Amino acid sequence: MGADMDNHEPLIRIEEVSKIYHQGKPDEVRALQDISLEFFPGEVVVLTGPSGSGKSTLLALIGCMARPTQGTIYLQERRVSRLPESFLARIRRETYGFVFQQYHLLRDVSVLDNLMFPLYPAALPYKTMRERALLLLNKFDLSDRHKTNVRQLSGGEQQRVALARALMADPPIIIADEPTAHLDAELSLELLKILTELNAEGRTIIIASHDPVVYQSPLINRRIGLRHGKLVDDNNAGAGQ
Amino acid sequence: MIFNFKLLEYSLSSLWRRKEKNIALMIVYALVIATLGSVLLLTHALKTEALMTLSAAPEIVVQRTQGGRHELIPVHYAETIAGFPGVGKVTPRVWGYYYDSLVKANLTLIGLGGYHEQLELLEGRLPQAADECVIGAGVADAFGPQIGNLLVLEDSSKRRSEFYVTGIFRSRSNLLTNDLVVLQEDALRDFFAMPDGLATDLTVQVYNSREISTIAKKIAYFLPDSRPITREELLHTYDSLFNWRSGMMLAVFVSALMAFLILAWDRATGISAEEKREIGILKALGWETSHILGAKLREALLISLSAFIAGLLLAWFHVFVLGAPLLMPLLKGWSVLFPTFDLTRGVNLYQLAVLGCVTILPYLACTVIPAWKAAGSDPDDVMRG
Amino acid sequence: MILHPGILALLSGSALILLMLLVAGGVALRILRHWNADSGSTTQLQLERQTWLVTTLLKYAFGFQIITLFLFLFTLDEIHPLFVGAMCATGSLNANLVGWLVLLVKIGLVFAAAFWLAVNTLDQGTEDTPLVRFKYVTLLLLIPLVALDLWLQWEYFSGLRPQMITSCCGSLFSAEGEGVISTLTGLPVEQGMSLFFAVVLLYAGLLLASLRRRAVLLRHGLFVASVLLFFVSLAALVSFLSLYIYQMPSHQCPFDMLQGHYYYIGYPIYLGLFMATLFAMLPGLCRPLVKTASLERQLESCEPVWLRLALFGLILFLVTSCWQMVFGPLILLGY
Numbered sequence: 010m011g012a013d014m015d016n017h018e019p020l021i022r023i024e025e026v027s028k029i030y031h032q033g034k035p036d037e038v039r040a041l042q043d044i045s046l047e048f049f050p051g052e053v054v055v056l057t058g059p060s061g062s063g064k065s066t067l068l069a070l071i072g073c074m075a076r077p078t079q080g081t082i083y084l085q086e087r088r089v090s091r092l093p094e095s096f097l098a099r100i101r102r103e104t105y106g107f108v109f110q111q112y113h114l115l116r117d118v119s120v121l122d123n124l125m126f127p128l129y130p131a132a133l134p135y136k137t138m139r140e141r142a143l144l145l146l147n148k149f150d151l152s153d154r155h156k157t158n159v160r161q162l163s164g165g166e167q168q169r170v171a172l173a174r175a176l177m178a179d180p181p182i183i184i185a186d187e188p189t190a191h192l193d194a195e196l197s198l199e200l201l202k203i204l205t206e207l208n209a210e211g212r213t214i215i216i217a218s219h220d221p222v223v224y225q226s227p228l229i230n231r232r233i234g235l236r237h238g239k240l241v242d243d244n245n246a247g248a249g250q
Numbered sequence: 251m252i253f254n255f256k257l258l259e260y261s262l263s264s265l266w267r268r269k270e271k272n273i274a275l276m277i278v279y280a281l282v283i284a285t286l287g288s289v290l291l292l293t294h295a296l297k298t299e300a301l302m303t304l305s306a307a308p309e310i311v312v313q314r315t316q317g318g319r320h321e322l323i324p325v326h327y328a329e330t331i332a333g334f335p336g337v338g339k340v341t342p343r344v345w346g347y348y349y350d351s352l353v354k355a356n357l358t359l360i361g362l363g364g365y366h367e368q369l370e371l372l373e374g375r376l377p378q379a380a381d382e383c384v385i386g387a388g389v390a391d392a393f394g395p396q397i398g399n400l401l402v403l404e405d406s407s408k409r410r411s412e413f414y415v416t417g418i419f420r421s422r423s424n425l426l427t428n429d430l431v432v433l434q435e436d437a438l439r440d441f442f443a444m445p446d447g448l449a450t451d452l453t454v455q456v457y458n459s460r461e462i463s464t465i466a467k468k469i470a471y472f473l474p475d476s477r478p479i480t481r482e483e484l485l486h487t488y489d490s491l492f493n494w495r496s497g498m499m500l501a502v503f504v505s506a507l508m509a510f511l512i513l514a515w516d517r518a519t520g521i522s523a524e525e526k527r528e529i530g531i532l533k534a535l536g537w538e539t540s541h542i543l544g545a546k547l548r549e550a551l552l553i554s555l556s557a558f559i560a561g562l563l564l565a566w567f568h569v570f571v572l573g574a575p576l577l578m579p580l581l582k583g584w585s586v587l588f589p590t591f592d593l594t595r596g597v598n599l600y601q602l603a604v605l606g607c608v609t610i611l612p613y614l615a616c617t618v619i620p621a622w623k624a625a626g627s628d629p630d631d632v633m634r635g
Numbered sequence: 636m637i638l639h640p641g642i643l644a645l646l647s648g649s650a651l652i653l654l655m656l657l658v659a660g661g662v663a664l665r666i667l668r669h670w671n672a673d674s675g676s677t678t679q680l681q682l683e684r685q686t687w688l689v690t691t692l693l694k695y696a697f698g699f700q701i702i703t704l705f706l707f708l709f710t711l712d713e714i715h716p717l718f719v720g721a722m723c724a725t726g727s728l729n730a731n732l733v734g735w736l737v738l739l740v741k742i743g744l745v746f747a748a749a750f751w752l753a754v755n756t757l758d759q760g761t762e763d764t765p766l767v768r769f770k771y772v773t774l775l776l777l778i779p780l781v782a783l784d785l786w787l788q789w790e791y792f793s794g795l796r797p798q799m800i801t802s803c804c805g806s807l808f809s810a811e812g813e814g815v816i817s818t819l820t821g822l823p824v825e826q827g828m829s830l831f832f833a834v835v836l837l838y839a840g841l842l843l844a845s846l847r848r849r850a851v852l853l854r855h856g857l858f859v860a861s862v863l864l865f866f867v868s869l870a871a872l873v874s875f876l877s878l879y880i881y882q883m884p885s886h887q888c889p890f891d892m893l894q895g896h897y898y899y900i901g902y903p904i905y906l907g908l909f910m911a912t913l914f915a916m917l918p919g920l921c922r923p924l925v926k927t928a929s930l931e932r933q934l935e936s937c938e939p940v941w942l943r944l945a946l947f948g949l950i951l952f953l954v955t956s957c958w959q960m961v962f963g964p965l966i967l968l969g970y
Binding site: 065066068069072074075094095098099101102103107109113114115116117118122126127128129130131132133134135174178186 | 256535632
C-alpha cells in the first residue's frame with residue numbers, strides 16, 4: 010500500500026485533461042479545462058472551490074468513474090483514461106474507497122448488506138466478506154447495528170457506515186466528496202481524525218470540500234483550488250511530506 | 251461461480267425490496283400464463299379423450315353418397331364387403347340426430363345393433379323392449395330422467411314417444427357417449443320412419459391394421475356409390491381440428507399477452523428513481539454494466555419462472571378441477587350437450603415447452619432494453635448528482 | 636398447419652430473434668460508422684455503452700436459438716402422427732422439401748452465434764478491443780441467416796399438409812436405399828465402430844494435449860478433429876449407436892431417441908455432442924483473429940475454460956450414447 014512514503018513517483022498523473030458534458034448539444038458544459046496535476050502516495054489532498062468549479066468532476070476522473078474528453082490520466086503508470094468501462098469498474102472496486110456527500114447508502118438494506126453488496130463482483134467467499142464487514146463495523150462502533158436498516162441510522166452513523174463501506178476492499182486511495190456537508194462541526198472534526206488515521210495506515214486521501222473546517226485543518230498537507238474548471242492554486246508542499 | 255450465486259442473492263433482495271410493484275406484475279403475468287395454459291391443457295385433454303374413444307371405433311365406416319350427399323345405405327352391401335379377404339364383421343348401424351326444441355339440445359339416437367363396443371361402460375342394463383332406452387350422462391343431466399324414469403321425445407311426425415330409461419352411460423371418456431340415446435333398432439327405425447333394408451352406415455372390422463387402406467380402396471372400387479372412412483382419417487381430422495382450435499385460441503390470447511408485455515415494458519422502463527439511484531451507487535462502487543445486466547436477467551427469470559409455475563397451477567385448477575368454465579363457450583363446437591369434464595388429467599412436456607416459449611421468451615426479450623438502460627447509467631452521476 | 640400451438644411458438648420465437656438482431660444490427664451500423672477508440676467524445680461513450688446492448692441482445696438471441704432448435708425437434712416429433720407413414724421426426728422432415736434445410740440452418744445459426752459470442756468475450760476482455768470492426772461486420776452477416784431461418788420455417792410449416800404420405804426413418808435410413816445416408820447405414824458395424832472410436836480417440840488426444848501444451852498446431856488439429864467428430868458421430872448415431880439405444884437390431888433413427896419412451900435420452904446426447912464440437916472448435920477458430928498481445932493473453936485465459944467444457948461435452952455425449960452399448964443386452968458384433 011503506502012509503505013513507500015518516500016517514493017517520489019506520482020501515484021496519479023493527470024495530463025492536460027478536459028471534460029465536457031453533453032458535447033455538441035445546447036446544454037454543453039465544460040466542466041474541466043486543461044488540468045495537469047500529480048498526486049503522490051501518502052498525501053492528504055483537498056480540492057477546494059465554489060460549487061460548479063469542477064471539484065466533483067475532477068474527483069470522478071481521478072476515481073475512474075468517468076473518462077476525460079481530452080487528455081490522459083495515469084494510475085501508477087497505467088494509462089486509465091481510455092480503458093473500457095469494465096476495466097475502470099475493476100479499478101474502482103480494487104483501488105478506491107469512495108465516501109459521498111449524501112453517503113449514498115442502499116436504502117432498505119441492512120448495514121451489513123450495505124457493506125457487502127458493492128463487493129459482490131469480487132466474488133469472495135461469503136464468510137470472508139462477512140468477517141471483514143463485522144471487523145470494520147466494530148472499528149466504527151457499529152457492531153451492534155449490523156442488522157439494522159440504514160434508514161433507522163442517524164446522520165453520523167450513516168457517515169461511519171459509508172466510511173466502513175469504503176474500506177471493505179482495503180483500498181490504497183480514499184476519495185471523499187464533501188464528506189462533512191451534512192455534519193456539524195464536532196462530527197466533522199471526528200471525521201477528519203478518522204481520515205488522518207487512515208492516512209497514517211498509508212492510504213492516500215483525496216477530498217473535495219469547500220468546508221473551512223476541512224480545508225483549513227492542519228491535518229491537510231495540500232490544497233488545490235479550482236474555479237470555472239481551471240486550476241487556480243496548488244500549494245504543492247513537497248509532495249506529501 | 252460464487253459470483254453467480256451472489257448476483258442471484260442480490261436480485262432476490264432487489265425484487266423483495268420492490269415487492270408491491272413486482273407482485274402486481276407477477277399476478278398479471280401469471281394470469282396471462284394461466285389463460286394460455288388453460289387453452290393448451292384443455293385442448294390436449296379433449297384430444298386425448300377423442301383419440302381414446304376413437305381407438306375403440308371401427309376400422310372403417312362405410313357411407314353411401316348420392317348426388318354428393320349422405321344417403322341411407324342398403325344393408326346387403328354388408329355381405330359384399332364381408333366377402334373381401336381380411337374383413338371381419340360388418341355391422342349395419344342405424345342412427346340419427348334429434349333436436350329437442352324444449353331443451354335446445356342435439357341428441358344422437360343410435361340403434362342397439364350398431365353400438366357394441368362400449369357396452370361394458372354401462373350402468374343399468376341395455377334396452378330389451380321397444381319402449382326402453384339407455385342414455386348418456388349429458389342427456390340425463392339435460393332432461394333430468396334417472397333409471398326407471400321416462401324420456402319423452404317427438405318423432406318425425408310430431409308424435410309423442412315415451413321410453414323407459416334402463417341405463418345410463420358412465421363412460422370414462424364421455425365425449426362420444428355424452429349426447430347418446432340408445433334404442434332398440436326396430437324402435438329407432440320406427441321413430442325415424444326409416445325403411446327396412448337400409449341403414450345409416452356400415453362399420454367394417456379389419457383384422458390387420460396395415461390392410462385398412464387397401465380394403466377401403468377395394469370397397470370404393472366395388473361399391474362406387476359408397477364412401478369408406480378409415481379410422482386413421484378420423485384420427486387425423488380430430489388431431490388437426492384440435493390443433494386448429496387451440497391454435498386459434500392461442501392466437502387470440504397472444505394478443506392478451508402482447509397487452510401484458512406492453513404493461514411490463516412500461517413498468518420496467520419506468521424504473522423508479524430509487525432503483526436508478528441504487529444501480530448508480532453500485533456502479534460507482536465497482537459494479538460493471540454486465541453485472542447489473544446479469545442481476546436484471548436473474549430478476550426477469552425469477553419473475554417469469556414463478557409466474558409460470560403459478561400460472562400453470564392456476565390453469566390446472568381451472569381446467570381439471572373447475573372444468574374450464576371460462577373456456578367452455580369458446581370450445582363448444584359440435585354439440586350443445588358438451589361433455590361434462592371428467593377429463594383425463596395430464597400435462598405433457600411438449601405443452602410445457604410450448605407454453606414456456608410463448609410466454610417467457612417474449613417477456614425476457616422485452617426486459618433487455620430497459621435493463622440495459624438501467625445498467626448504462628454513468629457512475630459519475632452519483633458524484634455529480 | 637400454421638395454427639398448431641407449437642408452430643406458432645416456433646415462428647414467434649424466430650421472429651423475436653430476428654427483431655432482436657435487427658436492433659443489434661442498427662447499433663452495429665452506427666458503431667461501424669462512428670467508432671473511434673481513441674476519442675473520449677460523448678458519441679464514443681454512447682457507442683461503448685451500446686456495445687453492451689448488442690452483447691446482451693446476442694446472448695439472449697443465442698439462448699433463444701438453442702431453445703427453439705430443441706423445440707423444433709420436439710415439434711417435429713409431436714406433429715408426426717399427422718402424416719401418413721411418419722413414425723417420428725424424420726417423417727415430418729420428409730413431409731416437405733425444406734424440412735431438412737430448416738434443421739441445417741438452425742444448427743448453423745447456433746454455431747455462428749456461439750462463435751460470435753466467443754469473439755465478443757475475447758474482445759471485451761482486452762483493454763484495446765481490437766476486434767470491434769470484425770465483430771460488427773460479422774454481426775451484420777448473421778442477420779440474413781436469421782431471416783432465412785424464419786422464412787424457411789414459414790415455408791416449411793405452411794407447406795405441410797396433414798395426411799401427406801411421407802417416408803420415415805425406416806426407409807430413409809435403411810441399408811437398401813440409395814445415397815449417402817444409406818451408404819452410411821449400410822456400412823458394416825465393425826468398420827463403423829472402428830472409425831467412430833478412432834475419431835473419438837483422436838479428438839480426445841488432441842483435446843488433452845491442448846489442455847497441457849500451448850502449440851498452435853494442436854488447436855488447428857483439434858478444430859479439424861471436432862468437425863470430424865461432429866459428422867462421424869452423427870453417422871455413428873444413425874448407423875449403430877441408435878441400434879443400441881433402441882435395443883433393436885434394425886431401428887436406425889436419429890430422432891426417435893428424443894421421444895419420451897426413450898426417456899428423452901436424445902437431448903443429453905445431442906447437447907453433449909454440440910458442446911464437444913463447439914468448444915473444441917473455438918480455440919482453432921479464434922487463433923487467426925489473434926493479432927495483438929492483449930488478445931493473445933485473453934485467448935489464453937479463455938482456452939482452458941473452453942477446452943474443459945468440450946471435455947465435459949465429450950464425456951456427456953459418450954456416456955449417454957454408448958452406455959447401452961456397454962451395458963445393454965443387445966450385441967451386434969459377433970453375429
